[in-house]
Amino acid sequence: MNKNKLKAPILTVGAIFMAFLMVNVTSQASTSRDQGVDWSKFQSNSGVFGYKTDKFVFSQAGGFYGGTNIPQTTYNSQVKSAQQAGKRVHTYLWDGVGGNMNNAKAMMAYYLPRIRTPKGSIVALDYEDGASNSVSANTDVILAQMKLIKDAGYTPMLYSGKAYLNAHVNTSTIVRAYGSCLWLAEYPDYLVRTKPNYNWFPSMNGVAIFQFTSTYKAGGLDGNVDLTGITKSGYTTASKKRAQANVKKAKKARAAKNASFKVVKYNQRGVFYPNQALAVRYTDSDKVRQVATYYKGESVTYNAVIIEHDYVWARYLRSNGLYGFIKLGVTNGQAYGKRVTGQPASHMYYTVKSGDSWWTIAQRNGLSMTTLASQNGKTIYTTIYPGQRLVVR
Missing domain, CATH: 3.20.20.80 (Glycosidases)
Structure with missing residues (x-):
């Protein structure tokens, strides 16, 4: 000065x-x-x-x-x-x-x-x-x-x-x-x-x-x-506490990102039913639960587990030969949105035609109306229109 x-x-x-x-x-x-x-x-x-x-x-x-x-x-x-x-x-x-x-x-x-x-x-x-x-x-x-x-x-x-x-x-x-x-x-x-x-x-x-x-x-x-x-x-003391908390949070995030998570139980084979909760236990956390929907009577094998961005993903092989990845749980922090690793599950689609209904489409593809609607994020009371694509497999 x-x-x-x-x-x-x-x-x-x-x-x-x-x-x-x-x-x-x-x-x-x-x-x-x-x-x-x-x-x-x-x-x-x-x-x-x-x-x-x-x-x-x-x-x-x-x-x-x-x-x-x-x-x-x-x-x-x-x-x-x-x-x-x-x-x-x-x-x-x-x-x-x-x-x-x-x-x-x-x-x-x-x-x-x-x-x-x-x-x-x-x-x-x-x-x-x-x-x-x-x-x-x-x-x-x-x-x-x-x-x-x-x-x-x-x-x-x-x-x-x-x-x-x-x-x-x-x-x-x-x-x-x-x-x-x-x-x-x-x-x-x-x-x-x-x-x-x-x-x-x-x-x-x-x-x-x-x-x-x-x-x-x-x-x-x-x-x-x-x-x-x-x-x-x-x-001030509050500012110091915030700074210390931020440092601690950053260290924890880095540790989580770099950690090698060992999944104790992941090879699962059998018949799963709609809305069944799959529990996966880790060495560094108690239990993570994730609700996933499976087609009734379908056999699913989990043959790989991938750790990415605080998420645990399991690679699954469906009985119809298609495969993909499903998020089993969050290892640390809030979920920031779905992050897919590898090839997502393939689907078969049906294009709605004039005169179609939930019942006719479900019958044609061997599904119940409720299953067909739910796997498309809808209910049987939702109106469908010609030209609309629905997941049938």
Whole structure:
């Protein structure tokens, strides 16, 4: 971030006002006061921490400069590095669109799909240069961008200096819409400062993060303090539980996909009847039941079992010489729809002619009306029409 623009003038603050300010800051800060850093390409591919006690990081994904979107190539690796270090990592974007709504929307359409920090995490707009002469246009653009950030599942914030915002943006409108969403910079000098000096706190409504120095350590680095706990966004206990559950689910799915299921009982020969339930027992699960319909009196032999996509399929040979595969059960998770392996069962069809009925077609093919209708997914009360194809074998 461009700190030269944000260096604050030395102010004389009355004792009464300072006492009021410190009460307000203390009230806000009691929620968190965690400290952290923000990175751009100048902090290398892996980023630089100020101290081991740093709890969070903001990494720049890029921004809108001189009429175009320019991503920072260090963003992905910095996010990964911060995550590996166990820090809460968030994203910020240089927002040089001024009051141009078309550029603002194009910028968000470009960057939001590229965000690598988790859902719920902060996406901050770094708005400190390029503002138009219209306060209302600038404000409308920022509001539109923050809505797009929120709609994408992230927590919107606005970064700048107090003087710049007061000159170019209606911050009260922003705060009314998004609460304490401001990340403000204010510091008196460029001496190394490891802790915030609240005498230089940018007193205004809606401040959630105070950037208190650009010389957090020798050589220079931004230092920030979280006053409200906003940097925990996307990193709450519930979010961690969801992430852990997703990891566990993914591992289980991979294990199920790669497992070699041994079917204890699958070679079955004999006469099966309509709607009889076939039970198959596995070594890794108790029992899977699947109801399948067979033609009355037909002999069926199961001579192979195939595991595919969490399903168990049995290859069967019918007494009429036709064969196919039937789904015996689901080994893991919900059924996502029938997935056939190999050659599906062949059928014989009859085309309905004028004057035909369920009774005449069934008699002609040695079936009962109920069997004929059911194997076509219908009942004997369903109307059939000339030209309609029915399965008869």
